[in-house]
Amino acid sequence: MRFEIDLSKKVCTYAHVRSAKSEADCREAEMVEAETRINSPMPNTKWTYQELLKEARRYETKQEFRDKSSSAYGAAKYRKIIDDVRAHMTPPRMSWTYEKLLEEARRYETKQEFRAKSGSAYASAKYRKIIDDVCAHMTPPRTSWTDEMLAVEAKKYKTKIDFKTGSNGAYQAAHNRGLIGRICSHMNKLRDKWTDENIGEAASKFKTKTEFRENNLGAYKAAHKRGILNEVCSHMTELKTDWTHEMLAAEASKYRSRTEFSANSSAYQAAAKRGILDEICSHMEINFIRWTDAMVLAEAAKYESRSDFKESSLLAYEAARRRNLLDAACDHMEYKAKPWSDEAISKEAQKYQTRGEFEKASTAYQIAAKRGILDEVCSHMTYTERVSWTPELLAEEALKYLSRADFYRKSQNAYVAARRLGALDEITGHLEYLDTYNTRDVVYLWLAEADIYKVGITSENLGDKRIHEVAKNAGFMPEIILLEIVGTVRAKQIESQVLKIGKPVSFIRSFPGSSEFRHFSSDDLVKAIELILAG
Helix, strand or coil: CCCCCCHHHHCCCCHHHHCCCCHHHHHHHHHHHHHHHCCCCCCCCCCCHHHHHHHHCCCCCHHHHHHHCHHHHHHHHHCCCHHHHCCCCCCCCCCCCHHHHHHHHCCCCCHHHHHHHCHHHHHHHHHCCCHHHHCCCCCCCCCCCCHHHHHHHHCCCCEHHHHHHHCHHHHHHHHHHCCHHHHCCCCECCCCCCCHHHHHHHHCCCCCHHHHHHHCHHHHHHHHHHCCHHHHCCCCCCCCCCCCHHHHHHHHCCCCCHHHHHHHCCHHHHHHHHCCHHHHCCCCCCCCCCCCHHHHHHHHCCCCEHHHHHHHCHHHHHHHHHCCCHHHHCCCCECCCCCCCHHHHHHHHCCCCCHHHHHHHCCHHHHHHHHCCHHHHCCCCCCCCCCCCCHHHHHHHHCCCCCHHHHHHHCHHHHHHHHHHCCHHHHCCCCCCCCHHHCCCEEEEEEEECCEEEEEEECHHHCCHHHHHHHHHHCCCCEEEEEEECCHHHHHHHHHHHCCCCEECCCCCCCCCHHHEEECCHHHHHHHHHHHHHC
């Protein structure tokens, strides 16, 4: 199967910026933009100032406006009139004084309850490092478990899963002390030994695959591993629609942007698979900027230093860096070097807890290293000894944890090393898969900007949540091309194959998923889509 993809339709055209060929032209383009921004519609949209004002009045908060009318919100933000059109809305934050925080905290009995029911107050108190003061009246959240107390607590439960769910603190304490086997000896086994017969019996109780997966994950996974999932689910209701070309076009006509379309209808994926997405989405708006060279140069011309450029327009700054335009775009700027004295370096270093954090956040790190005072200014920092991980050490480390997610959170270096050495599946075979993040059975592909795409794997249970999390961190508005269920084993293999295509994208800062962005040509994109659809 081949897909003819016309990338020219994916480029946002801004004629008044693109025509700027010199600094003078850039300045002139900027003045024209300023004069027309308020009363002119955003490129490729229909929004006038009056329509934006009317649309904004339908919502009570900025968050609601952004979530339910992203097109209007984007247009207002682009024209820099967002504060005007949302003047009637409820302010999103409260200015917390020490007295207000104390009063708010007294309404709750535990820190957990405080955090869950008044997140902004909790976050404010924690940021100011007064959380212990305002929570002094609260009940301590932990119990100091003795071995005898753990044994008594364990007797209340019939299975290890019930024990962990009902008294996680006791379970973790017992696990850390190596007491699980002894104090849980009276319990039933955690897992059934699934046969084809009892898998079929378990599946017969449910009407849909989703219901089956949510209520009996063990049987569902066993059926999937044995390749009998479709067979045991043959009696179930099929929730998918058999989309025709006409149905897809009609469905697409309901939405004003691809993001809205992909978030609300399975028709988006069906259209992407058939290669007709551009055709049925031709009426839709482009709500976000795809930076061209001319646009980057025009944006950079607004700033007098690189630091101002980076702080005020990070997306344009990163686009300039990715396109190797940064030096050219910043040629007119002043270079402001901070004069670091030894005392200033020492004071700067006190802000950080680790050397890694210091190195990433401050130029003072490199200067301290050159002057030979790095050990001195970092003497207060936490030092984590580096381990040369072997398969044996990794296997020993993995035994400390209850799930892959727990392993990743608490020993990320070991987890990454295991994945790099290809030993992850082997050393985590004993772990309980109790969270949806471990069922990574879907491969996804989405467009970030120009020729930049993101490939990755996620769980069917999570839908497109992972895509939007990564896009938010990267500063992109995702245009989803594929979300394909291929199974946990094939998902990893396909992801590795697709990541060999194209060229890696360089970001100025790292974030979860940043290493999986690629520059794809038209041919590269077709190859990636074919690999994913081949399953």
